[in-house]
Amino acid sequence: MDMDLFEAAREKLRETEAPLALRMRPRTLEEFVGQEEVVGEGTYLRRALEEDQLQTAIFWGPPGSGKTTLAAIIARMTRAYFQQISAVESGVAEVRRLIREAEDRRAMHGQRTIIFIDEIHRFNKAQQDALLPAVEDGTIILIGATTENPYFEVNSALVSRSKVFRLRPLNEGEIRKILERALQDKERGLGALDLVVEEEALRHILRISGGDARVALNTLEAAALLSREREGRRHVDLRAAEEAAQRKALLYDKWGDAHYDTISAFIKSMRGSDPHAAVYWLARMLQAGEDPRFIARRMVIFASEDVGLADSEALQVAVAAAQAVEFVGLPECRLNLAHAALYLALAPKSNSALRAISAADREIGEGMTPPVPPHLRDSHYPAASALGHGKGYLYPHDFPGGYVEQPYLPEGMEDRKYYLPGTHGDEARLVEGWRRRREGGQRRSGDAPASPGD
Numbered sequence: 001m002d003m004d005l006f007e008a009a010r011e012k013l014r015e016t017e018a019p020l021a022l023r024m025r026p027r028t029l030e031e032f033v034g035q036e037e038v039v040g041e042g043t044y045l046r047r048a049l050e051e052d053q054l055q056t057a058i059f060w061g062p063p064g065s066g067k068t069t070l071a072a073i074i075a076r077m078t079r080a081y082f083q084q085i086s087a088v089e090s091g092v093a094e095v096r097r098l099i100r101e102a103e104d105r106r107a108m109h110g111q112r113t114i115i116f117i118d119e120i121h122r123f124n125k126a127q128q129d130a131l132l133p134a135v136e137d138g139t140i141i142l143i144g145a146t147t148e149n150p151y152f153e154v155n156s157a158l159v160s161r162s163k164v165f166r167l168r169p170l171n172e173g174e175i176r177k178i179l180e181r182a183l184q185d186k187e188r189g190l191g192a193l194d195l196v197v198e199e200e201a202l203r204h205i206l207r208i209s210g211g212d213a214r215v216a217l218n219t220l221e222a223a224a225l226l227s228r229e230r231e232g233r234r235h236v237d238l239r240a241a242e243e244a245a246q247r248k249a250l251l252y253d254k255w256g257d258a259h260y261d262t263i264s265a266f267i268k269s270m271r272g273s274d275p276h277a278a279v280y281w282l283a284r285m286l287q288a289g290e291d292p293r294f295i296a297r298r299m300v301i302f303a304s305e306d307v308g309l310a311d312s313e314a315l316q317v318a319v320a321a322a323q324a325v326e327f328v329g330l331p332e333c334r335l336n337l338a339h340a341a342l343y344l345a346l347a348p349k350s351n352s353a354l355r356a357i358s359a360a361d362r363e364i365g366e367g368m369t370p371p372v373p374p375h376l377r378d379s380h381y382p383a384a385s386a387l388g389h390g391k392g393y394l395y396p397h398d399f400p401g402g403y404v405e406q407p408y409l410p411e412g413m414e415d416r417k418y419y420l421p422g423t424h425g426d427e428a429r430l431v432e433g434w435r436r437r438r439e440g441g442q443r444r445s446g447d448a449p450a451s452p453g454d
Contacts, residue, residue, distance in 0.1 A: 020189065020190065020217045020220065021213070025069050026073065028073060028076070033177050033178050038167060045057075049074060054114070056141055056158075057143050057164070058143075058146065058159065058164045059144070060150050060164055061168065062212065062330070064170070067145035067167060068145060079112075080114045081112070085117055086119060087119045087120050088119055088122055092130050095131060099134045099139060112141060113141065114143060115131075115141070115142055116143045116145070117143070117145070118145050119146065120145060120146050131158065132157055135161055142158070144162070149327070149328075150164055151164075169212070171211065172206045175209050178213050178217065179202065190220070194233060196234065197220070197223075198237050201223065201238045204241045204242065204245065205220055205241050205244075205245065206289070207289030210331070211330070219245045222243075222245075223241045226239075262284060266285065266295075270345045271349065273345055274345060275342045275345040278342065278344070292330060293325055293326070295337055296321055299337075299341065300319055303317070305353070306349055306354075307344060308350040308351060308352055308422070310347065310422055310425035311348055324336035347425070348426075349422075350427050351422075355420060356419040370410035374388045374390075375391060377390060401437045
């Protein structure tokens with residue numbers, strides 16, 4: 001990218017006086033932390049950047065995941081003219097001006113133009129439509145960055161002509177690496193201060209960052225200003241980290257007792273049908289930095305273990321919340337988690353599914369595994385009938401009410417009862433309907449011929 005003396009001076013100023021998050025922004029792919037599945041060795045994007053053959057792309061991910069940083073790296077690596085604009089500040093007139101300049105640049109110098117649009121989802125339809133012809137004919141290479149789902153928020157014609165790269169929130173290990181690099185770097189970072197950041201303080205910063213490198217670096221910089229002299233060095237303790245983050249550290253260790261105690265309280269509150277307590281423990285876990293996917297998984301389990309057949313829609317709600325966590329991410333997905341937690345707390349309860357599968361597991365574990373009865377065996381391959389497979393099987397749909405009495409458990413186990421019905425909600429109605437079908441259906445298995453169905 002061409003850069004005049006003024007721009008070079010301005011970049012030098014940014015490196016010395018800008019916020020730490022901007023000063024520490026990676027300048028090369030080697031400095032870039034995380035997103036290995038997007039920019040790691042051998043990936044499409046990595047090769048396209050190294051060969052300067054990038055095509056129109058959309059970077060989709062939460063704040064602080066590296067979208068703008070990747071754009072800055074592209075600006076350094078490409079031979080194309082690189083232009084950055086913000087969708088918040090630019091209109092159709094500026095877009096058209098940039099396209100005209102790109103046409104002139106290509107005609108006069110044979111140079112490609114890359115236009116990076118931050119927050120492209122904020123462009124309205126007319127602004128996005130203005131880009132489309134120039135993207136289609138190759139006048140510009142568009143790179144858009146968005147925190148929103150581009151398949152919903154960006155012109156479908158633009159999306160169809162773009163390579164969409166999904167960036168995930170950075171994990172705590174990656175954020176830690178970024179912070180440690182900032183603490184060691186004496187030119188751009190805080191290395192000249194020779195800070196001692198206590199582990200408790202560092203872990204608090206990691207927890208409250210929510211996978212956002214910018215938040216973590218800004219908090220670290222503020223904590224450095226609040227550091228205290230001790231034994232000849234500046235120390236960042238938990239108090240400084242809390243003041244910098246403007247958030248108290250919760251007693252919560254993701255791998256310790258507080259983690260298990262809090263999720264236990266959450267589960268027991270939903271099981272006890274207390275929506276107030278359920279949403280409190282949910283909020284407490286999220287504020288402490290708990291992985292929302294872990295919470296969602298536990299709610300999916302709870303939906304069958306504790307609500308079960310009393311309200312089978314609970315499982316649909318829990319699974320939908322788990323999908324929403326992946327789809328929208330934090331902070332917005334806390335609404336989906338709250339929706340599911342409140343539904344599960346309010347729903348009628350039944351643990352009949354848990355009791356049924358546990359009883360069956362116990363007997364199987366004790367060796368109760370007789371052979372499959374001949375009439376229930378698969379009869380669809382040529383030699384099956386000669387072996388007697390399927391003989392005597394009664395096809396329920398051939399009988400009134402779709403029911404006929406016949407044994408389905410192995411010989412000697414016909415009287416086993418694993419499912420003990422609950423008496424609440426939908427389960428009571430399901431069981432009553434099941435009993436009516438049995439009473440209205442065929443009672444004697446010898447009253448009708450077998451059907452060929454298996």
